[in-house]
Amino acid sequence: MLVFQNKIGKGYVLASTYLCIAVTLLIFLILFWNSYPALSTVGFDLFTMTWNPAKDQFGVLSMLFGTLAVTAIALLIAVPLGILTAIFTSEILPNRYRLYVKSAIELLAGIPSIIYGLIGIALVSPWIATLFELSSGRTLVTAGILLAVMILPTIITLTDDALHNIPQQYRETSKGLGLYPFEIIQKTLVPIAKRNIAGAVLLALGRALGETMAVMLLVGSIDKIPEPFYNLLSPGQTITSKLGREVGESAFGSLHFSALNAIGFLLLLLVITLTIGTQVYMRKGIRTV
Amino acid sequence: METNTARKINAGIEEEAEVSIKISNLNVFFGVNHILKDLSLDFQKNKVNCIIGPSGSGKSTLLRSINRINDGTEKLKVTGAVHFNEKDILNGVTNLTQLRKDIGMVFQSPCVFPKSILENVIFGIQQHKKLTVSEKQDITEETLKAVSLWPEVMDRLKDSGQSLSIGQQQRLCIARTLATAPKVLLMDEPTSSLDPVTTRVIENLMERLKKRYTIVLVTHNIAQAKRISDQVFFMCNGQLIESGTNDMFFNTPKKEQTKSYLKDETCVCR
C-alpha cells in the first residue's frame, strides 16, 4: 500500500514535470513549424522594406527598426530614472517607509498593459500631438514613453533589492574612511550590485521587447521607417504590434500567416536568449559576490 | 542462523553479551574519499554503545549507515554488511520504512515540526497506522512519561512544539522516536546543543532507556562517554582504533592513539 502510494506520488510529480517541459517545447516547435513555409519561400527577402501580403512581399525591416527604436526610447528614460529612484528607496528612504513604498511600486508593476494603452491613447498621445504640433500623437516616441512607464517598477524593485541586499558593514566601512554619501553609493555599493542591476535592466528589456497591447495601440501601425530615420516623432510598427494587428486577420495556412509566425518566432528567440542569458549571468553573479 | 554463530564467537570474548547489531567490513566512500575503512564491530543489546573520536572521524557516517539515512546521497557508496535481526540490512532489506521504524534516530539539534506537542509525538507513528483519538492520547502520555517530559507539558499538549525550551524539544524528539516503537536508538550527539544541566537530564534518560532499547550514542565528549557508556568504540580517521568495556577502555587503554586522545583529545592516525 505504502509502496503503491509512493509510486503514484512519484508518477504525479514526474508527469507534471514532463508536461511542463513538453508544453514549452511544443510552443517552440509549433511556432517554428508554422514559420517554415515563409522562411523557405521568402528567405532573406524577409530583410527588406515592403510588407504586402497580396503580392507575397514580407519585408520586416521596418518592424525591426520600430522594435529597436521603441525599446531604446523606453530604456533611455526608464533606466536612469529607475536606478536613481532605487538608490532613493534603498539608501535615503528610512527603512520603515521602504516596505510600503516598495509594496506600492510592486503593485503598480501589475497594472495590465492594456490600461497603459488606454491611458496612452486617451491622454498621452493628444499631449504629444499638441506639444509637437503633429496631426496624430501615435508615434514611436509615444509608445516608447508608455513602455518606459511600464518597465519602471520592474527596474526600481529589482535594483532596490540588489542594493538593499548589500550588508550594512560595507556602508559603515566606507563611511569610516570618510567618504561622502554619493561616493559610498558610487564607489562601494554600485560596483558590488553591478551584476544584479544589469540583470534588472536586461529583464526589463525582455519585457519591453515582448510587450504588445500598449505598443500596438500607440505606435501608429504603419510599416515604415521614418524619414529621416531619427525622426522618431512619426508613426511606425513593431514586431508585436504587427502580430497583434494582423494575426487575427490572416488565414491559417496562408503564406501571410506563416510570415507572421516567422517574425513571432524571431521575437521568441530574441527574448528567450535574453532571458536565459540574464539568468546565467545573474547566477554567476551570486557566486562571485 | 548468522546471529547464532555471531553470538557464539562473541560469547567467547565477552560473556553473556547479546549482539544487537553486527557490522562487518563496512566501507563507505564519498566520491574519491574513503570515509569508513573496513569497520567490523558489534553493538550489544540493552547497553549504551558509545562511539567517540575527533570530529571528521566518521562517527556520524557510521551511525547513519545503520538506518541507511544516507541512501540516495549522490556519490556515496557503501560496501560490507550490517546485520540486525538476522538480516543484512545493507543488502537484504528493501523496506527502509520498516527498518527506520525499528532503528530510531535522534539528531544533534532538536527538530520540532511546526505543529502542536501532541501532533509532534504521533507524527511518525500515525503515518504507519491509523490511530483513534484515545490511542493518540495514550501514546503521547506514555512516551512523554518515558522521556520525563509529561509533568512539564501535560496541560498544554495543544501548544506549538516550538514553544518549548531547547532541552524540552530534544526530549520531545526522543519521545517522537520512541512512539514508533523502535528496538534500537541511534543518537547522534544528542546533547551537543544543550547546556550541562539539560545534558544530565538526557543522560539519565539514556540510562533508563537502555533497559528497553539498544542505544548507540555518538559523542565527542569524552567525559560523557565515561559517565554513561557500557561499551566504547574509539574511531579516528575512518578506522576503529580500539574498543572495549567502559572500565577497560578508560582505565587500561592499550593503543598509543587512545592514550593520547584520552589525555588531551589529540589524535594522530593515518
Add this chain to the structure above:
Amino acid sequence: MSRALKNNVYNTLIWTAAVLSIAILVFLIATLIWKGMGAISVGFLTSASENFGSEGGILYQIIGSLALTLCAAVCSFPIALGVAIYKSEYVKSKVFQNITDTIIYSLNGIPSIIFGIFGLIFFVNILQTGVSWFVGGIILAMMILPTIILASHQAIRSIPNSYRENAQALGLTQWQVIRAVIFPRGINGAFTGLLLGLARAIGETAPIMFIATAFSGVTVPRTFLEPVSSLPTHILALAQQATNPQALQNAWGSSLVLVSLVFIFSISALVRRIQYSKINY
C-alpha cells in the same frame, strides 16, 4: 568640482528622479480612480453592454474574466505544485536541475502575444476547438505556470533539511515525507504564486484575444467550447473608439474594475508573503 558640491548635485538628482517616478505612478493611479469613478455605478456593474460597448455595463465581461482566471487557476495549480516538488525532492542530478530551470525560465520569458499565436494554431486550428474560454484558460494557465512553480519551489527550499531527515528517520516513505512535511509549506508557497499569477492572467489581453473572446453578443457560457467576453479585450475594443466620449467613459470604468481585480489578487499575495515570512521554520 569639490566633493561636497558633487554630493549635492547627486542628491538633487536622486531626489528629482524619485519625485518624478513617484509622481508618474501616483498620476497613473489617480487618473484611473478619477476617470473610472465617473463611469462606475451599480447599473454599470450589473448590466450587459449595448451598442458595441459604448453603452450599458460590463456584467458579462466581469463574468468572462473570472471564468478565464478560474480555469487558469484550476489547470495550473496541481501541475505547478508537482513540478516544484519534483524539482526540489526528486531531482538529484545537476544537469536535469539545470534543464528544468532553463525550461521554466524560458516559459516565463515567452512574450504573451506568442502564447496567443500558439493557442490559435494548436487549439483553434489543429485541435479544432474553435474560439473558447476553456482554451483561453489553458493558455493563461501555461503562462502563469512558472510564477507558481518558482514561488512554491522557493517555499519548499526554505524547509531545513533536518525536517526531511527527521521524518525519514521515523520511518516515513519518501511520499509520506512529502505529504507530511513538504506539502503544507509547498502549497502555501504555490498559493501565493497562484495569486501573483492570477493578478497577471486576469489583465492579459494578447494571449486571449484570438482564441477565447468575442466582442459582443456573448453572455454566460453554457459549454466549455464557447467564447466569452473579457475586461481586457473589452477595454481594447473601446480604446479603439476613443473618439467617442461615451465609449471612452466606459473604457475608464472597465479599467478601474480590472485594476481593482488585479489588486485584490496581488494585495492578497503580498499580505500572505508578509505573514508567512514571519513563520519560524
